[in-house]
Amino acid sequence: MSDTARARRPLKQGYFTVPEDPVEPPKLLGTLCKDCGEYFFPRRAVCAKCLSENTGDALLGPQGTLYSYTFVHFPLFGSTRMEHVGYGVGQVDLPEGPRVQTPLAGKQEDFTVGMPLIAELEPIREDGDKDVVILRFRPTTSAGGAR
Amino acid sequence: MSILNNGREVAILGVGMHRFGMFPDSSNAEMGRIAGLAALKDAGLGFKDVNAAYAGQIFAPVMTGVRVMKEFGLTGIPVQRLDNASATGSACLYEAVGAVAGGRYDVAMVLGFDKMTSMIQDSTAGTDPANLEDAILPAAFFAMWATRRMHERGTKVEHLAKIAAKNWNNGARNPMAQRQSDKPVTYEKVLSSRMVAWPLTTMMSCPIGDGAACAIVGTVELAKKLNPGRPVVKVVASALQSERYDRGHLFMGPVVGPGRMTVDTSAVCYQQAGVGPKDIDFVQVHDAFAIEELEYYELLGMCARGEAEACIERGDFELGGRVPFSTDGGLIARGHPGGPTGLAQIWESTLQLRGEAGKRQVENARTGLCQMMGGGSVCVIHILQKG
Numbered sequence: 001m002s003d004t005a006r007a008r009r010p011l012k013q014g015y016f017t018v019p020e021d022p023v024e025p026p027k028l029l030g031t032l033c034k035d036c037g038e039y040f041f042p043r044r045a046v047c048a049k050c051l052s053e054n055t056g057d058a059l060l061g062p063q064g065t066l067y068s069y070t071f072v073h074f075p076l077f078g079s080t081r082m083e084h085v086g087y088g089v090g091q092v093d094l095p096e097g098p099r100v101q102t103p104l105a106g107k108q109e110d111f112t113v114g115m116p117l118i119a120e121l122e123p124i125r126e127d128g129d130k131d132v133v134i135l136r137f138r139p140t141t142s143a144g145g146a147r
Numbered sequence: 148m149s150i151l152n153n154g155r156e157v158a159i160l161g162v163g164m165h166r167f168g169m170f171p172d173s174s175n176a177e178m179g180r181i182a183g184l185a186a187l188k189d190a191g192l193g194f195k196d197v198n199a200a201y202a203g204q205i206f207a208p209v210m211t212g213v214r215v216m217k218e219f220g221l222t223g224i225p226v227q228r229l230d231n232a233s234a235t236g237s238a239c240l241y242e243a244v245g246a247v248a249g250g251r252y253d254v255a256m257v258l259g260f261d262k263m264t265s266m267i268q269d270s271t272a273g274t275d276p277a278n279l280e281d282a283i284l285p286a287a288f289f290a291m292w293a294t295r296r297m298h299e300r301g302t303k304v305e306h307l308a309k310i311a312a313k314n315w316n317n318g319a320r321n322p323m324a325q326r327q328s329d330k331p332v333t334y335e336k337v338l339s340s341r342m343v344a345w346p347l348t349t350m351m352s353c354p355i356g357d358g359a360a361c362a363i364v365g366t367v368e369l370a371k372k373l374n375p376g377r378p379v380v381k382v383v384a385s386a387l388q389s390e391r392y393d394r395g396h397l398f399m400g401p402v403v404g405p406g407r408m409t410v411d412t413s414a415v416c417y418q419q420a421g422v423g424p425k426d427i428d429f430v431q432v433h434d435a436f437a438i439e440e441l442e443y444y445e446l447l448g449m450c451a452r453g454e455a456e457a458c459i460e461r462g463d464f465e466l467g468g469r470v471p472f473s474t475d476g477g478l479i480a481r482g483h484p485g486g487p488t489g490l491a492q493i494w495e496s497t498l499q500l501r502g503e504a505g506k507r508q509v510e511n512a513r514t515g516l517c518q519m520m521g522g523g524s525v526c527v528i529h530i531l532q533k534g
Binding site for chain 2: 044049087090097101114
């Protein structure tokens with residue numbers, strides 16, 4: 001796969017990494033408060049918990065736990081690549097603490113509350129010689145396991 | 148301490164509405180004028196008596212607030228436009244109540260209006276792919292409340308469908324409701340409607356619509372003078388809160404909550420009013436999706452944690468039940484254009500307390516609670532009481 005892998009760019013900068021190696025899962029771009037130790041996603045300058053400005057960048061994930069989910073019976077915005085029968089959406093608890101809402105890979109019957117997930121990048125369209133990718137999570141067999 | 152406990156006693160002097168629905172040929176100015184003139188007439192006042200106006204709108208362009216207010220005449224009064232998502236009308240009322248209680252104005256006009264239909268027509272098809280958050284629709288957000296609730300409490304889709312059917316059937320008794328079914332709506336019919344975001348179907352979700360609603364706020368003293376034969380509708384609690392940080396807080400998406408915000412805001416209101424949940428005779432909430440109303444039964448203290456499902460099965464929250472909820476049809480049936488929605492709750496509660504709610508009248512209604520959520524998010528609660 002790596003021989004034919006196309007270059008990728010994120011749909012929007014500043015939310016997740018796009019690893020060179022397509023097999024490597026992405027990480028989420030978050031913030032750590034150096035005073036109280038709370039993590040946040042997305043990045044922010046001021047700690048929402050203790051109001052400290054002593055914060056710094058942190059990489060979060062790629063593991064997660066499914067807090068809740070749904071399956072939306074409409075097409076995902078602008079996608080020419082994803083299935084138009086709808087898409088899963090989940091609230092995902094990252095091991096560092098933040099909860100994020102993202103699309104999920106899979107069908108409704110694949111999801112159960114509390115299941116382990118792993119982050120991945122999904123192409124939604126092409127931009128010249130690059131794939132434009134979004135972040136989503138996929139059910140996995142074990143915390144930290146690749147697909 | 149609240150200004151309501153230290154300031155002047157405040158009343159709803161009058162209410163008026165333009166029916167909610169799809170009105171492509173009606174402008175914001177026209178709908179706002181109809182609702183506003185109805186409220187002034189109901190109060191027994193003219194626009195010359197109004198000291199200030201709060202115009203609530205979400206979707207209309209800049210300047211619309213002050214321009215719509217020109218429909219009533221140009222008297223030089225302060226006009227402010229305010230937006231707080233779904234809670235816009237309620238947030239306007241919160242400001243007006245504080246201003247009258249504090250003595251800044253004697254009579255304030257609170258007008259909400261919106262044309263959600265033209266907003267939808269004007270936008271490009273679908274959501275904006277440049278905005279990552281747009282992958283999460285409001286329906287999906289609340290569907291995840293439902294999935295979590297099912298996991299924790301064993302809630303069934305039938306419970307959600309029964310809430311929606313109740314609100315559809317209440318709406319059929321309200322001439323201002325957007326959805327007025329000509330025959331009773333069963334929960335089976337709700338379940339068979341189109342799926343939006345599992346487990347929420349279209350009939351468990353509020354419609355898109357247009358409309359306007361108005362409340363005239365003034366002193367209790369003035370209310371007694373204007374309409375001596377009529378019960379005075381007092382505003383005995385008024386609170387607005389934004390979120391407090393807890394771990395697991397969602398910073399992206401069409402977020403409403405967490406539940407703690409409704410608990411905290413209602414606690415402030417119960418203290419201001421000197422009442423508890425047991426004293427509340429009827430309730431209006433932000434039931435944009437049926438699962439919300441289920442959660443608010445518990446968050447507002449109308450039943451214990453985990454008991455909502457049993458209460459639904461008993462019919463506790465139906466008209467004629469222990470504490471009727473969404474007596475006018477709620478957002479699901481009365482509709483939810485945006486700016487006016489919270490003021491439609493005040494319209495309904497005022498009629499209920501005066502005994503003027505017709506086929507949906509709650510017997511011996513003395514105290515009513517109105518709760519609205521605004522995405523982002525905020526919670527606004529008012530408690531009205533017959534004086």
